[in-house]
Amino acid sequence: MKRIALVTGATGSIGEEFVSRIEETEEVDEIWAVGRNREKLENLCKDHGKVRAVEADLANDGIECIKKKLSSEEVDVKILVNNAGVAYMGLFENMKPEEIDKFIKVNCTVPAELISVTLPYMNRGARIINISSASSFQPNPYLSLYSSSKVFLRNLSRAVNVELKAKGITSTAVCPGFVDTGMLPETKDGKKIRYAGLISAKKVVKLALHDSKKGKDMSVPGFSAKYFRCYSKITPTSIVMKQWCLGVKKYL
Ligand SMILES: NC(=O)c1ccc[n+]([C@@H]2O[C@H](COP(=O)([O-])OP(=O)(O)OC[C@H]3O[C@@H](n4cnc5c(N)ncnc54)[C@H](OP(=O)(O)O)[C@@H]3O)[C@@H](O)[C@H]2O)c1
Structure with a gap:
């Protein structure tokens, strides 16, 4: 029986980092790297002996x-x-219904379905890691569908x-703030x-792999996201959203 790790978005920055670290630190025979970009998938296979492209x-x-x-x-x-x-940053009213449908499919439906589809192949000690975001701590105007x-x-x-x-199976929600990846536009x-x-x-x-190993249900990396989590809990949501709107203007 082959022990595998399955990583979606493996062709992206955080996904590729998961592939590298799982190969270095986890006891698995294969890492199934899921993505659309064939060239990036081929490079992953070249760079990592355990990777199998999906x-x-x-x-x-x-x-x-x-x-x-x-x-x-x-x-x-x-x-x-x-x-x-x-991700999409901008006015919600500019999103077309078919775009909304695909967005929800990738960010919500597929993760839920993947948990359901992989559970029959999991045993005691298996770990599920779901990449959420610090934007889940409060409603974020201009990032409304994403948050x-x-x-x-x-x-x-x-x-x-x-x-x-x-x-004996754990599920950990990972909630980072801004992460230095291709998802964020570099210039405006x-x-x-x-x-x-x-x-x-x-x-x-x-931290995500460490926290999931410890069986934690949340992993919040960095001071900023930790602060935001506490702040959003104790501050009226209308005030949090007002402050977010002031800060988000420079990115729009
Ligand atoms: N960057 C941040 O500031 C930040 C903060 C909090 C949470 N996150 C979350 O972290 C996760 C990884 O994002 P990232 O920052 O590493 O961004 P990224 O480099 O843009 O990676 C996104 C990944 O998602 C994959 N993907 C998108 N649509 C897909 C589809 N239809 N089918 C298959 N794969 C698809 C992409 O695959 P292909 O390139 O092969 O299409 C890519 O590998 C995301 O869930 C994001 O929401 C990011």
Whole structure:
């Protein structure tokens, strides 16, 4: 029986960091790296001996492709990392219904389905890691669909963690603030954007794997996200949103 880790969004910055660190520190035989970008997937295979590329579009039939692969091999899923995600910063009214549909599919439906699809292949000690965001701590205007989708994932992750306790399987919601990855635009009007509390993908992934190993249901990396979490708990939401609106203007 092959021990595997399955990482979605493996072609992105945080995903690639998960692949590297899992290869270095976890006892798995293969890492199934899911992504759409074939060239990046090929490079991952070249750089990491344990990687097996799974080319799949999660906004379309990607989940079916993963299901088929799981059922065609004898696998023991040790780690599932629900990391693939999309973001949109701007007015909600500018999003078309079909864009909203795909957005929700990648950020919410697919992570939920992947948990369901991989659970039959998990045993005691298996770990689920869901990449939510600090934007799940409060409603974020101009990031409205994104922050809402991350609330879904955080709540699902924590609730499932409780349900799976008896089986010895953990589920950890990872909630970073701004992370230095390709997801964030670098410049606005030719000027470099400075993101408050920006941290590296390395820091996020190191803590996420550590916290999931300890069985924690939340992993909040960096001072800024930790502060934001407490602040959002004790401050009226209308005030938090007003302050967010003042800060977000420089990114729009
Ligand atoms: N960067 C931040 O500030 C930040 C903060 C908090 C949370 N996060 C979360 O961290 C996760 C990783 O993001 P990142 O910052 O590493 O961004 P990234 O470099 O843009 O990575 C996004 C990943 O998602 C994959 N993806 C997107 N749509 C897909 C689809 N339809 N099918 C398959 N894969 C798809 C991309 O794959 P392809 O390139 O192959 O299409 C890529 O590997 C996301 O869930 C994000 O919301 C990021």
